[in-house]
Structures are given as structure tokens and as C-alpha cells.
Amino acid sequence: MESEPTTDLIRAQLRRLRLKAELSQEEFGKLVHFSGSQVSAVELGQRPLDRFFLKRADEVLATGGLLTSLLKLAERAGQPSWFLPWLDAMRQAQQLRCYHPSLVHGLLQTENYARAVIRTDPMISDDEVEKRVSARMDRQSILFDPDPPLYVAVIEEAALRRADEGFRGLMVEQITHLIESAQRPRIHVHLVPTTIALHTGLAGPFSLARCRDGGWIGSQETQLGGDVVDKDEDLATLLATWESVRSEALSRQQSIDLMKEVMTSWS
Structure with missing residues (x-):
């Protein structure tokens, strides 16, 4: 089964980094080309993780690729990295x-x-x-x-x-x-x-x-x-x-x- 701790960690880090940048969900959403409600849904686990979203989030928050790197942790759990967003989508x-x-x-x-x-x-x-x-x-x-x-x-x-x-x-x-x-x-x-x-x-x-x-x-x-x-x-x-x-x-x-x-x- 998909690694829920991994996806939960990505969501937690996303929210922490956004707050550290002093950006509201609406402000952050405009920068990553998502709505504020969509950002909220991702952070709350109501919307599956999206590779494009995480890539844009890494760029906007200057994480050095942290969020997309966390996505690759799925490989260590025996799942290919491309599969994790789909596993997350199935769970949600x-x-x-x-x-x-x-x-x-x-x-x-x-x-x-x-x-x-x-x-x-x-x-x-x-x-x-x-x-x-x-x-x-x-x-x-x-x-x-x-x-x-x-x-x-x-x-x-x-x-x-x-x-x-x-x-x-x-x-x-x-x-x-x-x-x-x-x-x-x-x-x-x-x-x-x-x-x-x-x-x-x-x-x-x-x-x-x-x-x-x-x-x-x-x-x-x-x-x-x-x-x-x-x-x-x-x-x-x-x-x-x-x-x-x-x-x-x-x-x-x-x-x-x-x-x-x-x-x-x-x-």
C-alpha cells in the first residue's frame, strides 16, 4: 500500500514552508497557478499530490527541490516515484x-x-x-x-x-x-x-x-x-x-x- 507517512510528510512540509514564507493559501496559489482552495485541499489531504504542483512549489519556495525529492521516497518503499501520485489519488x-x-x-x-x-x-x-x-x-x-x-x-x-x-x-x-x-x-x-x-x-x-x-x-x-x-x-x-x-x-x-x-x- 502507498506510504501514507511519506505523503503526509510532504503535505506538512509544504504548509510549513508556505507559512515560513508568510504566504496565505490564496497568495501562494497565485504563484503556483492554483486557487487558494486547491492549495488548502492539497495541504489537508483532500486532493492528491500533483507533480506539477510540487515542482512549482519547490521553485516558489526555493526549497532546492525538497518536495519533489520527498516524492521519490516512494522508491525506497518499493514503489516507483511516478506511481505515488496515483496511489495518493486512489486513497483520496x-x-x-x-x-x-x-x-x-x-x-x-x-x-x-x-x-x-x-x-x-x-x-x-x-x-x-x-x-x-x-x-x-x-x-x-x-x-x-x-x-x-x-x-x-x-x-x-x-x-x-x-x-x-x-x-x-x-x-x-x-x-x-x-x-x-x-x-x-x-x-x-x-x-x-x-x-x-x-x-x-x-x-x-x-x-x-x-x-x-x-x-x-x-x-x-x-x-x-x-x-x-x-x-x-x-x-x-x-x-x-x-x-x-x-x-x-x-x-x-x-x-x-x-x-x-x-x-x-x-x-
Whole structure:
């Protein structure tokens, strides 16, 4: 799970440095091209950390790069620095939208499925595999908080059928977990049936988090890791892509029925 002490430390240092510079949130906001309310939301943990914001804050407060350096502490906790803003966004999100064209999304993976997926990378040691599996399982706790986000996942039916006989038991376990998760009130799982041959989402996996202030932040996975998406025009593209992908998927109940049908084929 993301290092909350690290993100809390960044927020505390930001506020301390701003007050030391004798700047109000409104005054500071003008200098970093944010509103005073947005600065307040960042300091209070109501808005996820933003790389551009921290870079501007370092320049305005003449910190010598302190805040962006603290961001890199995530690497020491086993998380790449680019991932920390997204982890922070997930922790703060009121709504999460996630799509993957070939796998079950990480927040819905069973431990055995996650281990099998991570082990496909031949460059990762067994110890590192177990660390990543543990971190992935820990992140799922956000779905079971007292006030969890509304989590909407779109999954390709083909992803549930794509495995050989050696993974029969693993897939039965994974689909069972999906069905149980999809029946929780704050988790919606929608399948894109195999009858939909092509759609815009097949270009790659992405996720979107709606923050408490109503803004969005996105994440895209790549072969080299991933990118956090925070520019308005890029977010608009991802939101439009999401609407297109979601429109191709089945309803919640139809998806549960199809998952049961797929599980029967595996069992």
C-alpha cells in the first residue's frame, strides 16, 4: 500500500514552508497557478499530490527541490516515484474507473492470479514477486474502507477465457471472487462481451480517479511502467475513451450472469 507517512510528510512540509514564507493559501496559489482552495485541499489531504504542483512549489519556495525529492521516497518503499501520485489519488478518490484490455484489474485480482500475472516478467526475482503481490493485496483495502470509493471496472470477457488447462483452478477462484465483488454495493463490474470485436479501449489499460474537489486524475500503464495523467486535455481524452468503452459493456447484472457462465465453462 502507498506510504501514507511519506505523503503526509510532504503535505506538512509544504504548509510549513508556505507559512515560513508568510504566504496565505490564496497568495501562494497565485504563484503556483492554483486557487487558494486547491492549495488548502492539497495541504489537508483532500486532493492528491500533483507533480506539477510540487515542482512549482519547490521553485516558489526555493526549497532546492525538497518536495519533489520527498516524492521519490516512494522508491525506497518499493514503489516507483511516478506511481505515488496515483496511489495518493486512489486513497483520496470518491470514484474510481478502471479498464484493462487483457487482464483483471489489480484491485479485483486474487492473490494467486496476481502472482501468476507478475511472474510473467522473467526479470523479477521470487522475492520481488512476493513483495509486489503483497503490495497489490494491500492496495485493495481501499475498497473495504468505512467510506469506500464507488469503484467501476470494465473487463473484457476474453480476459476471463484466456488461459490454458493448468490455470483452470486459478480462473475458477478468480471469477468467483469477481462475482462476489460485483455484488457489493460500491463495486460495479461490467464485461465487454467477445461479440464486440473492436473498440477504442483496446489501445491500452487506463484508470481514472475523481477527487473530492470534483477534479480528475488518470493513470496509464505502459511496458516501461506508467504515467500519471493530470493535464486537462489528456484527462478529457481519457474520460471520452471511458464513456466509449463503458457503452460497449454489458449491464451489471448481465455481466454477473456472463461471469457465472464463464466460470461454469472453467469448472
